Amino acid sequence: MDASVLLALRDPAGIPFYPVVFQALYILTWALHAAFVLLALGSMGLSIYGTFKQKDDSHWKILTPHLIQTGKLSISILIVLGVAPLLFTQVIYDPNWYVANTLSGMWVFIFIYTLLVGYILYYWYYYANKAKEGGGKLVGIVSFLVLVFAGILMHNFAVTSIMPNEWMNMYAPNGVVDTSGLTFNMDIPRLVFLVSLAIPVVGIFLQNYSRFLSTREDFSEDFVKYCAILGTKIGAVGLVISAVTFIIWMIEVGYLMNPLTIATIIGVLILLYMVYTNVNSYITTGVLVVVALLISSIRELIRFDIMTGLGYNIYDYPVNLELPSITMFLLTFVIMGFIGVAYLLTMAWKVGKTQGVFDGSKDKAVTRLGNYTLFIMSIWMVIYFGWGMVTLFKNIL
Ligand code: HEM
Helix, strand or coil, rough: CCCHHHHHHCCCECCCCCCHHHHHHHHHHHHHHHHHHHHHHHHHHHHHHHHHHHHCHHHHHHHHHHHEEECCCCHHHHHHHHHHHHHHHHHHHHHHHHHEEEEEEEEHHHHHHHHHHHHHHHHHHHHHHEEEEEEECCHHHHHHHHHHHHHHHHHHHHHCCCCHHHHHHHHCCHCCCCCCCCCCCCCHHHHHHHHHHHHHHHHHHHHHHHHHHHCCCCCCHHHHHHHHHHHHHHHHHHHHHHHHHHHHHHHHHCCCHHHHHHHHHHHHHHHHHHHHHCCCHHHHHHHHHHHHHHHHHHHHHHHHHHHCCCCCHHHHHHHHCCCHHHHHHHHHHHHHHHHHHHHHHEEEEEHHHCCCCCCCCCCHHHHHHHHHHHHHHHHHHHHHHHHHHHHHHHHCC
């Protein structure tokens, strides 16, 4: 692939801020997206196992609906969090993203419907299980497979986007233009590794779940202990599987001796020790976040190296500094985002820790955070729309 073709596909307007910032935000937000993809797939998969045990096992009677609920919420969060890396990737790697979306255009349409059908089926599964213990097995399995398929499609877009040398062959195999939009590429070790991470993630989730419930009197000690042991088993086995598949992927792409790879392997070993001993699963989760960021960085490094090798370096992307919009974005992201999320998390934490009904209006911290969030959102709307109107009228009048 000639670098001039790639460079010609860039946005002629340039980008509004330094590329390294978009790159860092891509790494961060993709890790967040992946965290909820893995929690969704892991809790969903385990809940299906639970539906087979739920009728006769008192522990699974409690655990199964909670896992179903976790998967249901995680899907909605993963969808919201998927948008962020999508935006950042199309800012700095627009040639890759748009070419992949054109070559696999039909799969992009199919992806949307796959997600819709998969999530609707999940709700069906949720209600069927709520109505009858052990209910919704088949629909749960189908929903799980449909959502895994959505992940495989995402994987196709990511892999196709980093194959610029092959694009011409995909576009016109043997010189005949193929407009079907059905281009499909897979890198099996990469996919298997990424999806396998769902196993340790649900294991660590179970350890957290058990730790969180340990202060509640309405959950028996026996149940809390059972979940912790189950989490340790699933987490440890899952980490070994993920470590092996990660090494196979790294050998395949030739990054085994890269410092990032070595740091990831060390991180996984530390995680294995922490999961096995289960002293404090909240700290284990902190280490998991670091490992997730390392994995996200490796994905980016692979793409960055492929692209610089072809003469496309994101750091050379023309920058057309636009301070007002970047300031607005960062203030929205940091101030509104953080306070809003802190409000929701504090409330969720306190609801879960309270026996009986939690009244947020009687809680000082929740009320204060709620008021701040409302106040900031109101100011944000005034500034956002006011500013938009001023810019619009300045341009057209
Ligand atoms: C159940 C639904 C989904 C699953 C299971 C899923 C899973 C995945 C997986 C496994 C990857 C990594 C692929 C790879 O690197 O090989 C990925 C990447 C990604 N996903 Fe998702 N995803 C889902 C939905 C979404 C949605 C709804 C969005 C956007 C709104 C999204 C945005 C992204 C983006 C931007 C990437 C990175 C692509 C790249 O680097 O080229 N995903 N997803």
